[in-house]
Amino acid sequence: MPAFMEPFRIKAVEPIPFPSVAERDAALTEAGHNIFRIPARLITIDMLTDSGTSAMSAAQWSALLSGDESYAGARSFERFEHVVRELTGYPEVLPVHQGRAAERIILHELLGRGDVSVSNTHFDSTRASVEAAGADAVDLPVEYDEATPFGGDIDFDRLRRLLTGDGGARVRCLVLTVTNNANGGQPVSLDNARVVRQICDEHDIPFLLDASRFAENAYLVHHRSPETSGTTVRETAREFFRLADACWASLKKDGIANIGGLIALHDADLAKRCRAKVIETEGFPTYGGLAGRDLDALAQGLLEVTDVDYLRYRAESARWFAGVLAEAGLPVLRPTGCHAVYVDAGRLLPHIPPHQLPATALVNELYRAGAVRTTELGTLVFGRPGTDGATDIPAPRELVRFAIPRRVYTASHLEYVAEVAERVVAKAADLRGYRIVEQDDVMRQFTAILQPVE
Ligand code: F0G
Numbered sequence: 001m002p003a004f005m006e007p008f009r010i011k012a013v014e015p016i017p018f019p020s021v022a023e024r025d026a027a028l029t030e031a032g033h034n035i036f037r038i039p040a041r042l043i044t045i046d047m048l049t050d051s052g053t054s055a056m057s058a059a060q061w062s063a064l065l066s067g068d069e070s071y072a073g074a075r076s077f078e079r080f081e082h083v084v085r086e087l088t089g090y091p092e093v094l095p096v097h098q099g100r101a102a103e104r105i106i107l108h109e110l111l112g113r114g115d116v117s118v119s120n121t122h123f124d125s126t127r128a129s130v131e132a133a134g135a136d137a138v139d140l141p142v143e144y145d146e147a148t149p150f151g152g153d154i155d156f157d158r159l160r161r162l163l164t165g166d167g168g169a170r171v172r173c174l175v176l177t178v179t180n181n182a183n184g185g186q187p188v189s190l191d192n193a194r195v196v197r198q199i200c201d202e203h204d205i206p207f208l209l210d211a212s213r214f215a216e217n218a219y220l221v222h223h224r225s226p227e228t229s230g231t232t233v234r235e236t237a238r239e240f241f242r243l244a245d246a247c248w249a250s251l252k253k254d255g256i257a258n259i260g261g262l263i264a265l266h267d268a269d270l271a272k273r274c275r276a277k278v279i280e281t282e283g284f285p286t287y288g289g290l291a292g293r294d295l296d297a298l299a300q301g302l303l304e305v306t307d308v309d310y311l312r313y314r315a316e317s318a319r320w321f322a323g324v325l326a327e328a329g330l331p332v333l334r335p336t337g338c339h340a341v342y343v344d345a346g347r348l349l350p351h352i353p354p355h356q357l358p359a360t361a362l363v364n365e366l367y368r369a370g371a372v373r374t375t376e377l378g379t380l381v382f383g384r385p386g387t388d389g390a391t392d393i394p395a396p397r398e399l400v401r402f403a404i405p406r407r408v409y410t411a412s413h414l415e416y417v418a419e420v421a422e423r424v425v426a427k428a429a430d431l432r433g434y435r436i437v438e439q440d441d442v443m444r445q446f447t448a449i450l451q452p453v454e
Pocket residue numbers: 048049050051098099100101123125126177181210212249250251252260261
């Protein structure tokens with residue numbers, strides 16, 4: 001049995017569209033060459049994100065029917081709270097409608113103008129929340145190295161230097177994002193989290209976990225560090241929560257459901273302040289912007305997600321997929337994590353300079369060649385306007401992410417993606433870059449209008 005064989009069978013199916021070449025060309029033009037603006041009915045394989053795109057289990061679908069839609073104190077909330085407390089060890093549990101609501105609520109309680117949040121890498125929505133609070137988001141990831149099993153770690157040397165330097169007193173929180181989505185989906189090690197705990201104690205700053213992919217991180221840690229033998233993946237996940245002071249998560253990932261998020265923590269006073277914000281913007285704190293049935297599906301998803309057969313399949317299928325993409329000629333980042341395969345578009349398209357968005361060029365060509373939708377995580381997402389107002393300060397790397405929704409695509413779908421990739425690689429030298437003709441100030445990737453460079 002291949003290690004990546006799906007540990008489930010399929011009970012409900014959904015047809016996928018096969019738009020023609022002419023339809024794909026027209027869709028790209030109409031979308032202003034921005035993949036986010038292409039309607040899903042014109043996508044064959046959608047690897048834009050693993051967020052909210054998972055297939056629920058039969059147990060989750062049946063949990064929906066037990067949803068208690070009472071406005072206050074629903075049984076669904078009690079079930080959700082019980083599972084989250086058991087998993088995280090945090091007594092205070094606040095559901096919210098999705099991850100960025102959690103980020104905004106807790107980060108705006110902790111940060112003000114001139115403060116600093118430091119992280120292994122803030123995800124784009126996390127960075128947006130930090131900046132909206134008037135604070136600066138500083139990313140200190142370890143340097144990428146294929147031989148490093150824990151490429152998601154934070155760099156201690158740079159962290160210590162920041163904390164003991166002139167601006168050290170401005171640092172008001174430390175965020176470990178597990179796994180490190182913006183930086184290749186690499187896991188964060190337990191050792192890294194332990195040292196972060198120590199450093200946070202020494203400097204009296206709160207240690208926050210962005211636990212959106214806590215189970216996948218725990219599996220990769222389990223797999224890659226011998227010290228975890230004799231323990232379960234769930235115990236490893238719990239150890240991360242124990243080390244931190246508080247967490248938030250987008251439950252659209254490892255909650256294996258289509259919507260949801262949470263804040264969980266020890267500090268009763270901070271929880272009280274966050275709860276007031278939940279009431280203001282999300283709803284009564286026992287539903288936090290969700291339906292009762294969503295909370296039931298999430299409670300069930302949070303139990304299923306640490307199943308080791310499921311996680312092994314998740315990690316091994318990503319590893320296998322990285323192999324077929326590499327055979328197709330794409331420069332893939334290794335080692336692979338679970339939720340996505342990342343490709344270095346900068347290496348595939350060295351003739352396109354960063355300000356002409358090589359990662360966007362690859363994303364768009366994958367769509368044109370086979371209606372495959374991927375995400376750019378390069379200068380369109382992480383670039384910053386330069387001081388001259390016109391040219392961007394490029395992102396550290398020009399990555400394209402092939403996100404793998406949970407329990408949705410089979411190996412033959414992924415083989416199709418590799419065939420499409422092979423066709424794109426064959427004409428890589430002819431691809432051209434893009435320039436931005438319209439953009440918003442915050443998270444411009446969602447709305448920008450682009451034009452091919454002549
Ligand atoms: N934190 C991480 C690490 C994320 O990956 C995301 C979302 C969020 C927070 C925000 O959560 O979407 O529920 O509001 N990531 C998605 C992605 C969008 O495609 O990686 P949200």
